[in-house]
Amino acid sequence: MKEAESELEEYERSRDEVKLRLVCEKGWGAITQALMYAGGEDVTTHKDFDKLANKLKIQFEGIIEAYLAGDKLHSAGFYHGLLRFETVKDSLGLIKQAITGIRDKNGRMR
Numbered sequence: 001m002k003e004a005e006s007e008l009e010e011y012e013r014s015r016d017e018v019k020l021r022l023v024c025e026k027g028w029g030a031i032t033q034a035l036m037y038a039g040g041e042d043v044t045t046h047k048d049f050d051k052l053a054n055k056l057k058i059q060f061e062g063i064i065e066a067y068l069a070g071d072k073l074h075s076a077g078f079y080h081g082l083l084r085f086e087t088v089k090d091s092l093g094l095i096k097q098a099i100t101g102i103r104d105k106n107g108r109m110r
Contacts (some may be wrong), residue, residue: 001030001099004092017081023088024077031070031095035063038102046071060105066098 004026011019036043038060039052053067069091077083083091 001027001092001096004030004095008089008092011085020083020085020088021078021081023092024073024083027088027092027095028070028074028078030099031066034095034099034102035067038063038106060098060101062094062098062101066094069094 004023007019007023007026010016011023032043032049035049035052035056038056041052043049043052049067049071053063056063073083073088073091077088077091
């Protein structure tokens with residue numbers, strides 16, 4: 001998450017679209033790592049990340065929204081370059097909230 005936030009700051013200074021795409025991919029990575037940590041399992045497919053997020057939704061408020069935001073960053077943002085700065089920033093906010101919720105329940109993440 002820290003890397004995504006750092007890249008976002010760099011994008012704000014440079015307006016380099018490649019930076020924004022990197023922000024998107026790092027945001028996706030942050031939520032996938034958080035899901036695997038919270039669920040205690042390794043996952044490699046989008047379908048399995050979806051299953052895991054749904055399994056965790058009772059335990060962690062906002063996890064579905066954060067997963068969907070991350071998926072949007074990955075597909076629309078990283079692969080297609082379709083997302084604007086504001087959308088990326090808002091999506092990162094949802095992911096950060098989910099990570100905070102996971103930390104609050106489980107202590108510090110690895």
